[in-house]
Amino acid sequence: MSTKALRLGTRRSKLALAQSGQVADAVSQVTGRPVELVEITTYGDTSREHLAQIGGTGVFVTALRDALLRGEVDFAVHSLKDLPTGQPEGLVLAAVPEREDPRDVLVARDALKFTDLPRGARIGTGSPRRMAQLNAYARGHGLDIETVPIRGNVDTRLGYVRDGELDAVVLAAAGLNRMGRGDEVTDFLSVDTVLPAPGQGALAIECAAHQADLIAALGELDDPFTRAAVTAERSLLAALEAGCSAPVGALADLLADGQIVKEMRLRGVVGTTDGSRTVQLSTTGPVPETYDRAMALGRELAAEMLAQGAAGLMGERAL
Numbered sequence: 001m002s003t004k005a006l007r008l009g010t011r012r013s014k015l016a017l018a019q020s021g022q023v024a025d026a027v028s029q030v031t032g033r034p035v036e037l038v039e040i041t042t043y044g045d046t047s048r049e050h051l052a053q054i055g056g057t058g059v060f061v062t063a064l065r066d067a068l069l070r071g072e073v074d075f076a077v078h079s080l081k082d083l084p085t086g087q088p089e090g091l092v093l094a095a096v097p098e099r100e101d102p103r104d105v106l107v108a109r110d111a112l113k114f115t116d117l118p119r120g121a122r123i124g125t126g127s128p129r130r131m132a133q134l135n136a137y138a139r140g141h142g143l144d145i146e147t148v149p150i151r152g153n154v155d156t157r158l159g160y161v162r163d164g165e166l167d168a169v170v171l172a173a174a175g176l177n178r179m180g181r182g183d184e185v186t187d188f189l190s191v192d193t194v195l196p197a198p199g200q201g202a203l204a205i206e207c208a209a210h211q212a213d214l215i216a217a218l219g220e221l222d223d224p225f226t227r228a229a230v231t232a233e234r235s236l237l238a239a240l241e242a243g244c245s246a247p248v249g250a251l252a253d254l255l256a257d258g259q260i261v262k263e264m265r266l267r268g269v270v271g272t273t274d275g276s277r278t279v280q281l282s283t284t285g286p287v288p289e290t291y292d293r294a295m296a297l298g299r300e301l302a303a304e305m306l307a308q309g310a311a312g313l314m315g316e317r318a319l
Contacts, residue, residue: 004028008077013154033318064078070299079201079203091206096222097221098225107170107186108136110282114187121144132247133278134170136276147273195251202226236301240310264284264287264288268282277313
């Protein structure tokens with residue numbers, strides 16, 4: 001391969017630049033080539049509407065994908081949970097690196113834990129998925145909370161707590177960790193309380209399908225367990241015909257016997273945003289060794305969830 005700098009397309013947010021910078025360093029190591037970041041503004045970055053209103057699906061990735069298809073960048077880095085489940089023609093997911101912590105976290109005033117929040121506590125999040133599960137947990141455990149829809153980058157969201165407008169906000173652990181701000185977390189929300197978004201904590205490295213040498217080089221950063229897990233999670237999301245902003249949580253994790261990984265468990269949840277109704281199921285099977293088996297795991301669980309009424313809890317389904 002040449003020694004010319006590779007162009008990495010990235011969103012402009014602090015989080016996007018932090019995670020793209022980490023990928024750039026890793027790509028430089030495997031290719032021996034310098035990597036320069038090309039900052040691209042997406043519709044999701046400029047719109048002030050809530051994600052559920054603008055559809056969520058693809059709003060953070062379309063501009064990056066267009067730049068890839070036009071040859072303006074060589075590869076792009078996305079937060080995997082922002083990717084639509086359909087893969088566009090001409091682009092390939094060259095690598096899914098090892099996943100960061102997939103959990104959601106609370107950043108609350110006075111270093112409070114979720115269960116220690118006062119009655120009527122106002123919790124900010126832009127995610128219907130988080131609202132549904134937080135409200136469902138509160139209903140089931142006698143807590144009195146109000147979920148408040150918010151938008152904005154990490155600094156903006158944390159500012160709502162610092163300035164006293166909100167008692168707490170919910171963010172992804174992975175984002176704070178990648179920005180070196182994990183010490184601001186006041187509570188890690190167990191996946192038994194809040195299942196993360198499909199693909200949360202994982203990154204997607206995408207490039208043009210004709211770049212065979214680059215695909216091979218980027219493939220060295222791929223983590224097969226992470227890829228199998230997020231493939232199953234995204235298959236569940238696709239089979240529910242739900243977009244990135246739908247109130248769907250999913251997590252595939254590995255079950256080990258000592259040091260030997262034996263099985264994969266896939267959990268899924270769908271709920272109304274007020275938490276009054278949820279459908280939550282899980283399935284366990286052999287660790288998928290192929291893309292098709294990972295996809296089948298997600299589809300099977302989605303079929304069970306739909307049979308229990310999941311479709312009616314999602315509001316507008318993404319067609």
